[in-house]
Amino acid sequence: MTVPAVGTAMKVINNKTRGVFNLELDRMTGIVAEVEGTGIDSLEYNITRFVQVLRHLGVRVSLAETMDAMAALARVDLLSRGQFRGALRACLAKSSREAGLFNQAFDLFFTTAEEKLKRQKLRKEMQEERERLISGAQQELNGVMEDWQGELPEKIALTDMQLETYSLLPEEEKERMKEILERMKANPVNNPGELINRVLQSSLNYWRYYMMKNLKEKEGSRIPAEAELTGDEELDEVIQSVAAEFYHTPGDRIKHQDMESLDDGDLPRITALINHISSQLALGMSRRYKRSSRPVAVDIRRTVRRNIKYGGIPLELKFRSRRKKRPGFLLICDVSASMARYARFVLQFMYGLSSAVKEIESFIFSENLERITPFFRLNDNFSGSMTEIVNSSRQWGKSTNLYQSLKTFKKLYGDTASRETIVFIVSDTKTVAPGEAARLLGDLRRKCGELIWLNTLPAIEWEKQPQIGVFRKIADMYPCNTLSQLEKAVRRHVLGRYA
Amino acid sequence: MNISLNDLKKSMEREGYISEDDLAVTVYLALTLQKPLLVEGAPGVGKTEIAKVLGRVFAAEVIRLQCYEGLDENKALYEWNYQKQLLKIQIMKDACARDDIEKDLFDEEYLLERPLLKAIRTEKTVVLLIDEVDKVDEPFEAFLFELLSDFQVSIPELGTLSARKIPIVVLTSNGDRDLSDGLKRRCVYLYIDYPDIDKEVRILQTKVPEAGERLRLEVAAAVNFIRANLDLRKQPSIAESIDWARALMALDADFLGVDSISRTVNTLLKNRDDRMQLMSGNVLHDLMHRLNSVGWPEKEHDCAGCGHGHEGHK
Ligand SMILES: Nc1ncnc2c1ncn2[C@@H]1O[C@H](COP(=O)(O)OP(=O)(O)OP(=O)(O)O)[C@@H](O)[C@H]1O
Numbered sequence: 001m002t003v004p005a006v007g008t009a010m011k012v013i014n015n016k017t018r019g020v021f022n023l024e025l026d027r028m029t030g031i032v033a034e035v036e037g038t039g040i041d042s043l044e045y046n047i048t049r050f051v052q053v054l055r056h057l058g059v060r061v062s063l064a065e066t067m068d069a070m071a072a073l074a075r076v077d078l079l080s081r082g083q084f085r086g087a088l089r090a091c092l093a094k095s096s097r098e099a100g101l102f103n104q105a106f107d108l109f110f111t112t113a114e115e116k117l118k119r120q121k122l123r124k125e126m127q128e129e130r131e132r133l134i135s136g137a138q139q140e141l142n143g144v145m146e147d148w149q150g151e152l153p154e155k156i157a158l159t160d161m162q163l164e165t166y167s168l169l170p171e172e173e174k175e176r177m178k179e180i181l182e183r184m185k186a187n188p189v190n191n192p193g194e195l196i197n198r199v200l201q202s203s204l205n206y207w208r209y210y211m212m213k214n215l216k217e218k219e220g221s222r223i224p225a226e227a228e229l230t231g232d233e234e235l236d237e238v239i240q241s242v243a244a245e246f247y248h249t250p251g252d253r254i255k256h257q258d259m260e261s262l263d264d265g266d267l268p269r270i271t272a273l274i275n276h277i278s279s280q281l282a283l284g285m286s287r288r289y290k291r292s293s294r295p296v297a298v299d300i301r302r303t304v305r306r307n308i309k310y311g312g313i314p315l316e317l318k319f320r321s322r323r324k325k326r327p328g329f330l331l332i333c334d335v336s337a338s339m340a341r342y343a344r345f346v347l348q349f350m351y352g353l354s355s356a357v358k359e360i361e362s363f364i365f366s367e368n369l370e371r372i373t374p375f376f377r378l379n380d381n382f383s384g385s386m387t388e389i390v391n392s393s394r395q396w397g398k399s400t401n402l403y404q405s406l407k408t409f410k411k412l413y414g415d416t417a418s419r420e421t422i423v424f425i426v427s428d429t430k431t432v433a434p435g436e437a438a439r440l441l442g443d444l445r446r447k448c449g450e451l452i453w454l455n456t457l458p459a460i461e462w463e464k465q466p467q468i469g470v471f472r473k474i475a476d477m478y479p480c481n482t483l484s485q486l487e488k489a490v491r492r493h494v495l496g497r498y499a
Numbered sequence: 500m501n502i503s504l505n506d507l508k509k510s511m512e513r514e515g516y517i518s519e520d521d522l523a524v525t526v527y528l529a530l531t532l533q534k535p536l537l538v539e540g541a542p543g544v545g546k547t548e549i550a551k552v553l554g555r556v557f558a559a560e561v562i563r564l565q566c567y568e569g570l571d572e573n574k575a576l577y578e579w580n581y582q583k584q585l586l587k588i589q590i591m592k593d594a595c596a597r598d599d600i601e602k603d604l605f606d607e608e609y610l611l612e613r614p615l616l617k618a619i620r621t622e623k624t625v626v627l628l629i630d631e632v633d634k635v636d637e638p639f640e641a642f643l644f645e646l647l648s649d650f651q652v653s654i655p656e657l658g659t660l661s662a663r664k665i666p667i668v669v670l671t672s673n674g675d676r677d678l679s680d681g682l683k684r685r686c687v688y689l690y691i692d693y694p695d696i697d698k699e700v701r702i703l704q705t706k707v708p709e710a711g712e713r714l715r716l717e718v719a720a721a722v723n724f725i726r727a728n729l730d731l732r733k734q735p736s737i738a739e740s741i742d743w744a745r746a747l748m749a750l751d752a753d754f755l756g757v758d759s760i761s762r763t764v765n766t767l768l769k770n771r772d773d774r775m776q777l778m779s780g781n782v783l784h785d786l787m788h789r790l791n792s793v794g795w796p797e798k799e800h801d802c803a804g805c806g807h808g809h810e811g812h813k
């Protein structure tokens with residue numbers, strides 16, 4: 001998975017919004033002819049690649065379905081674009097959302113040779129522009145180092161990404177960096193190359209993060225929060241364009257956008273959506289678990305069989321087996337400064353669940369941990385509960401100490417976790433004392449049934465955070481920066497997965 | 500199924516089901532690939548109707564399994580007729596050995612067929628409609644998935660019963676709950692959206708033929724406008740626009756006006772808040788403007804008192 005460079009990403013977005021290419025029938029004939037003309041497996045090859053695009057857009061396509069699609073194509077008129085598309089969609093897209101993604105991807109992927117050529121050119125230009133920026137940055141930095149005294153650092157070993165970030169910096173920021181280099185020249189230390197690299201790299205990484213974040217805020221809905229790139233340029237281009245344009249209905253956009261960048265203007269819609277999702281889940285939970293308390297039904301077939309020996313008089317009754325016992329749920333939600341926006345939505349979600357399902361204990365933490373279950377019970381609306389939580393809690397917007405928080409949990413509420421308990425931790429993992437926290441986390445893991453960590457950092461950033469590796473060894477970790485991911489993770493662990 | 504795509508589309512139309520190309524291709528593929536057709540979409544867009552119309556097209560019996568929460572195999576597949584079994588035991592209790600009675604008791608004779616078993620045991624091809632499958636519990640869905648994978652069921656006392664004829668299977672879902680990947684993978688998928696004006700006009704034409712051309716067009720345009728522009732609790736479905744057109748006919752209305760709308764709106768919008776939203780001055784005014792632009796010549800709409808003349812048509 002590659003991260004699109006800042007500049008490239010911006011350009012792709014600008015260029016790709018141009019949109020969907022409509023084709024008349026005769027052009028389509030051309031395409032199919034082209035596809036078919038290049039050899040017997042060429043159609044298959046294209047379908048396989050198209051399936052790859054769909055998969056990376058989050059459409060789950062199995063091998064069996066790909067084969068169904070091929071079988072379907074054999075039964076329609078390939079010269080009719082409508083039939084061709086209909087046949088593929090019927091076999092490859094299995095929800096309204098997937099059908100929407102499919103339609104856009106189809107239009108971009110199965111396009112004319114001219115369009116493809118145009119896009120190829122555009123791609124090449126973007127690539128060249130990027131290379132130009134990178135080599136410019138390299139030269140500029142080398143220039144500063146030219147008259148280096150004494151032991152010369154081999155080269156300034158920056159990655160292309162870092163060099164690109166440098167080239168995109170505002171002028172005064174570039175000057176500032178060069179100045180730092182100059183000062184280091186005047187004041188040689190033991191291992192200057194190493195030091196310079198580290199200073200440069202960390203500040204460039206910071207800038208990159210900052211720029212990406214700004215871009216995200218500005219382009220909010222356009223950034224594909226869940227789409228993953230393949231590394232194959234031609235496919236990636238389709239993936240990026242679709243992802244950038246897909247989330248056009250407000251509900252979809254909200255569900256798949258990073259919660260942090262959700263717009264306050266959308267709040268009523270977000271609230272409605274969260275309520276909808278949580279009530280659906282609550283319904284599922286009560287369906288799945290409620291029957292355990294009801295009287296169980298007589299199993300007629302086994303009863304009849306059992307009572308043959310009594311001449312059919314049902315002396316011994318046989319019962320259907322009981323349903324699963326209902327597990328308890330513990331939610332531990334990080335409400336520190338870096339999590340504030342996520343926490344608001346996650347808590348609202350949990351509020352929705354709590355109102356329908358009683359076995360949920362909720363906690364918030366930052367510097368320390370506090371139980372908030374009573375607040376959810378007290379009020380009959382979320383904003384009332386939320387206001388009271390924020391007013392009476394000392395945790396809101398502080399820094400994070402998971403260690404202290406887990407210590408408090410263990411001491412005061414340790415009994416609430418048992419083998420039947422599913423524990424959810426929602427946090428971006430940015431805590432002080434991660435090592436000690438991990439130790440207590442391990443204790444908790446051993447006490448409860450399942451320990452699930454919903455991480456609000458996008459998965460692509462996980463590798464950069466060493467503590468994540470440690471926590472992941474203990475808890476099952478899932479990315480959770482969009483409502484859709486939150487829903488999926490909770491659904492999976494609360495309602496279970498099968499088939 | 501021996502039918503061409505074109506013939507299928509025409510036959511469905513003849514039986515009163517209006518379809519666009521995408522829909523027809525998908526249904527056609529389900530038939531020729533002999534796969535279950537999974538239809539999703541908002542309420543009242545014509546999901547259930549597909550199964551019924553296929554029954555008519557192929558002169559096949561439609562066997563319906565209406566799903567609900569708590570539906571289980573006893574209701575869906577088969578049950579033993581235990582009253583009959585108990586009687587049999589009473590009659591036989593002195594005459595036979597226990598093992599023999601037991602063997603006799605669990606014979607097909609005592610089997611009560613429920614829709615699923617009936618669908619696979621019938622000699623002729625049938626249409627099996629599994630309606631609102633999103634309502635069932637997940638274990639039952641898993642069971643359905645198995646049944647639809649190989650069209651055979653095993654009954655412990657009788658062994659495996661396989662389909663005499665593979666039925667045409669249509670599953671519908673309102674999307675209340677995501678169906679399992681396994682089930683979806685087995686199926687050919689069709690999502691039905693609300694129709695565009697043109698399709699809805701054609702549906703009205705077949706369902707309410709007594710309505711005039713202008714009324715059909717205006718009803719379709721109005722419903723289209725309402726779906727696209729109002730934020731309603733419940734969007735009007737096709738069934739509701741049909742009802743609306745019928746109600747308007749009952750008033751002898753041959754076009755839409757503020758008066759005829761307000762007298763019939765409760766057939767279109769079932770929710771009170773939704774009705775109030777539509778009947779508010781601004782919305783109604785916009786709607787009238789829209790109707791003026793759909794291209795019916797020489798019309799004079801009264802226009803929610805907007806106080807200026809309209810040009811009638813473009
Ligand atoms: N394409 C169509 N052609 C003709 N009639 C249609 C069409 N679509 C829908 N209808 C009409 O709309 C009515 C509602 O359709 P149907 O009952 O199939 O909806 P549904 O999608 O199954 O709804 P629900 O989700 O509420 O079960 C039907 O009576 C049918 O007459």
Ligand SMILES: [Mg+2]
Nearest residue numbers: 546547630671
């Ligand atoms: Mg129905």
